[in-house]
Amino acid sequence: xxxxxxxxxxxxxxxxxxxxxxxxxxxxxxxxxxxxxxxxxxxxxxxxxxxxxxxxxxxxxxxxxxxxxxxxxxxxxxxxxxxxxxxxxxxxxxxxxxxxxxxxxxxxxxxxxxxxxxxxxxxxxxxxxxxxxxxxxxxxxxxxxxxxxxxxxxxxxxxxxxxxxxxxxxxxxxxxxxxxxxxxxxxxxxxxxxxxxxxxxxxxxxxxxxxxxxxxxxxxxxxxxxxxxxxxxxxxxxxxxxxxxxxxxxxxxxxxxxxxxxxxxxxxxxxxxxxxxxxxxxxxxxxxxxxxxxxxxxxxxxxxxxxxxxxxxxxxxxx
Numbered sequence: 001x002x003x004x005x006x007x008x009x010x011x012x013x014x015x016x017x018x019x020x021x022x023x024x025x026x027x028x029x030x031x032x033x034x035x036x037x038x039x040x041x042x043x044x045x046x047x048x049x050x051x052x053x054x055x056x057x058x059x060x061x062x063x064x065x066x067x068x069x070x071x072x073x074x075x076x077x078x079x080x081x082x083x084x085x086x087x088x089x090x091x092x093x094x095x096x097x098x099x100x101x102x103x104x105x106x107x108x109x110x111x112x113x114x115x116x117x118x119x120x121x122x123x124x125x126x127x128x129x130x131x132x133x134x135x136x137x138x139x140x141x142x143x144x145x146x147x148x149x150x151x152x153x154x155x156x157x158x159x160x161x162x163x164x165x166x167x168x169x170x171x172x173x174x175x176x177x178x179x180x181x182x183x184x185x186x187x188x189x190x191x192x193x194x195x196x197x198x199x200x201x202x203x204x205x206x207x208x209x210x211x212x213x214x215x216x217x218x219x220x221x222x223x224x225x226x227x228x229x230x231x232x233x234x235x236x237x238x239x240x241x242x243x244x245x246x247x248x249x250x251x252x253x254x255x256x257x258x259x260x261x262x263x264x265x266x267x268x269x270x271x272x273x274x275x276x277x278x279x280x281x282x283x284x285x286x287x288x289x290x291x292x293x294x295x296x297x298x299x300x301x302x303x304x305x306x307x308x309x310x311x312x313x314x315x316x317x318x319x
Contacts, residue, residue: 001039001042002035003072003075004035005035005036005038005039006039006068006071006072007025007072008021008025008027008032008035008036008039009036009039009047009068010068010069010072011024011025011032012032012036012048012055013057013061013065016055016056017055018032018033018050018055036048043060043064045058045060046058046060046061047060047061047064048061090119090120090121091119091120091121091276091277091278092121092123093120093121093122093123093142093143093276093278093279093282094123094125094140094141094142094143095122095123095124095125095141095142095143095144095145095282096124096125096126096127096132096135096136096141096143096144096145096146097124097125097126097132097144097145097146098126098127098128098129098132098144098145098146098147098200098265099126099127099128099198099223100128100196100198100199100200100225100241100242100245101145101146101242101244101245101265102225102242102244102245102247104244104247105163105244105245105265105291105292106145108289108290108291109285109286109289110122112285112288112289113281113282113285116281116285117278117281117282117285119278120278120281120282122282125141128198128200129146129147129148129200130148132144132146133146133148133154133157133268136157136268136269136270137154137156137157137270139270139273142269142275142276142278142279143267143268143269143275143279143282143283144267144268145162145265145266145267145268145286146265146266146268147200147263147264147265147266148200149200149201149204149263149264150200150201150203150204155271156270156271157268157269157270157271158268158269158270158271159266159267159268160266160267160268160283160286160287160296160298161264161265161266161296161297161298161301162265162266162267162286162287162289162291162296162297162298163264163265163291163292163294163296163297164262164263164264164265164297165242165243165244165262165263165265165292166242166243166255166256166260166261166262167201167240167241167242167243167255167256167260167261167262167263168240168241168242168243168246168253168254168255168256169183169188169238169239169240169253169254169255169256170228170229170232170238170239170240170241170246170251170252170253171232171238171251171252171253171254172232172233172234172235172236172238172250172251172252173233173250173251173252174235175238175252177191177238177254178252180254181254182254182255182256182257183254183255183256183257184256184257184258185208185209185211185212185214185256185258185259186212186214186258188209188214188216188238189212189214189215189216190214190215190216191216191237191238192216192217192218192219192236192237192238193216193217193218193219193237193238193239194218194219194220194221194222194228194231194232194236194237194238194239195218195220195221195222195228195239196222196223196225196228196239196240196241197221197222197223198223199240199241200263201240201261201263204261205240205261208259208261216238219231219236219237220236220237225241225245226248228241229246229247229248229250229251230248232248232251233248233250233251240256242263243255244292264297265291267282267283267286267287269283287299
């Protein structure tokens with residue numbers, strides 16, 4: 001069944017005259033008649049009694065009329081909605097953000113998008129890194145900000161570096177390690193651990209403990225950083241998280257050393273996939289944003305390469 005057949009049928013129902021219906025639809029009468037015959041063939045019976053001065057619906061025609069009218073009305077409404085969406089000033093963009101990245105890290109980026117691209121309406125979804133990558137590949141989000149330090153890079157994903165962030169040990173005030181400027185894995189032996197279940201470094205941290213031959217019994221587990229910080233502040237154990245995620249005034253933060261642990265946060269899209277202009281605008285703003293007071297990693301790498309090329313040029317000029 002074609003939509004033009006439905007349109008022609010509804011026009012005949014309104015006009016009760018094939019000639020006037022054809023004129024209304026701006027087609028020839030033979031074309032209109034042929035389309036309705038095809039429709040009748042599909043329904044298995046006549047929809048209209050064709051009389052010179054008394055065209056009217058058959059019983060089958062009366063039965064299918066409200067359904068075909070509903071089909072036409074809904075299709076027409078869908079077309080109007082599509083036109084309105086296309087003409088709308090807003091472009092909706094789904095951005096996935098790793099749930100272990102503190103919102104404060106993203107304020108400058110979100111503010112820049114709002115000011116310089118008011119036509120973009122961001123919908124933000126927070127999830128663990130593994131879930132974000134799956135959603136990115138399946139197309140349920142268009143761009144993501146995350147990292148997966150324990151995995152090989154997926155060749156299907158294009159990543160642009162934004163910032164590095166060191167992992168810190170989070171302690172309650174008055175803790176025996178509070179006077180240290182930095183904390184080693186060995187320092188934590190026997191301490192109770194408040195585990196962030198969504199932390200992308202959990203496997204690596206477990207490896208550190210195992211390699212150092214120490215035991216840090218897990219006291220509590222939570223998938224929310226605010227709960228982990230609150231429990232640490234109450235003296236229930238120590239935690240580990242990125243420096244910029246430590247936003248609780250009742251805790252102390254010390255860098256983890258021997259070994260150090262860092263994460264690199266990227267903005268990611270799918271290679272080769274056509275993207276809207278909103279995606280390009282968001283990536284551009286992410287790259288030009290300063291992260292914790294520093295230019296994006298991709299900008300620093302570009303500037304470093306330019307400086308190296310300049311040094312080589314000077315060297316060549318000397319020789």
